[in-house]
Amino acid sequence: MPWHTSVSSIAGHTLADVLFGYVNPAGKLPITLPVREEDIPAHLNYGSENGKVHYREDWFVGYKWHQSRAIRPLYPFGFGLSCTTFSFSSLELTPLTSGGTFSLGVALNVTSTGKVPGSEVVQEYVTLPAGGPTTPKCQLRAFKKVKLDTYAVSFWDINRTGVWRARKGVYGIAVGSSSVHHQLSGVFEIKD
Numbered sequence: 001m002p003w004h005t006s007v008s009s010i011a012g013h014t015l016a017d018v019l020f021g022y023v024n025p026a027g028k029l030p031i032t033l034p035v036r037e038e039d040i041p042a043h044l045n046y047g048s049e050n051g052k053v054h055y056r057e058d059w060f061v062g063y064k065w066h067q068s069r070a071i072r073p074l075y076p077f078g079f080g081l082s083c084t085t086f087s088f089s090s091l092e093l094t095p096l097t098s099g100g101t102f103s104l105g106v107a108l109n110v111t112s113t114g115k116v117p118g119s120e121v122v123q124e125y126v127t128l129p130a131g132g133p134t135t136p137k138c139q140l141r142a143f144k145k146v147k148l149d150t151y152a153v154s155f156w157d158i159n160r161t162g163v164w165r166a167r168k169g170v171y172g173i174a175v176g177s178s179s180v181h182h183q184l185s186g187v188f189e190i191k192d
Helices: 013-019 063-068
Strands: 086-098 101-112 123-127 139-143 155-157 163-165 169-176 182-190
Touching: 086 169, 086 182, 101 169, 101 182
Parallel strands: none
Antiparallel strands: 086 101, 123 139, 123 169, 155 163, 169 182
16 A cells, blocks of 8 residues: 555544544445345345246346335445435426437435535436336436436336337336435326
8 A cells, every 4th residue: 555654544533533423424325235135136036946047136126126025124225324414305307308308307405404514415216107017116217416318217118129118107206315215206297
């Protein structure tokens, strides 16, 4: 580690600042951690059948499996410890269609309400309308301030090879800090 003499955190000051709540670490889990092994979607597929391992989770991996089966995870996707707090408010959804291409503008206010400065990751989950193939209830489609595009509201249609398709109908959107903490929600409609 040739850089160790130029970094103050080696001495432990940075870790102490986090432990005493002077700075906010603001890390988020990129996976869902189950309470027990049986809560993992691949649990029943462990091992092989006639020398072949089958992938059967389909869309329902990680947080989507836990939501679909109402299984409370030990730590949800997007979970993170924080030394501060945030509030989410004023969700605005602006559907934009240009030349047959759909996009959705998503805006909201995120306010730091704690005593320690910090940062928060805003996660946007989309719920597709009923009908068509079985899909997870809430699907992470964006994080931070972004514009959702056609792929955020569509699915790969196996009956029409090579086509992404969005169903007509009312879609739900949930915004929050993890896969289980949705502070705001709204709806939008695709008519064509």
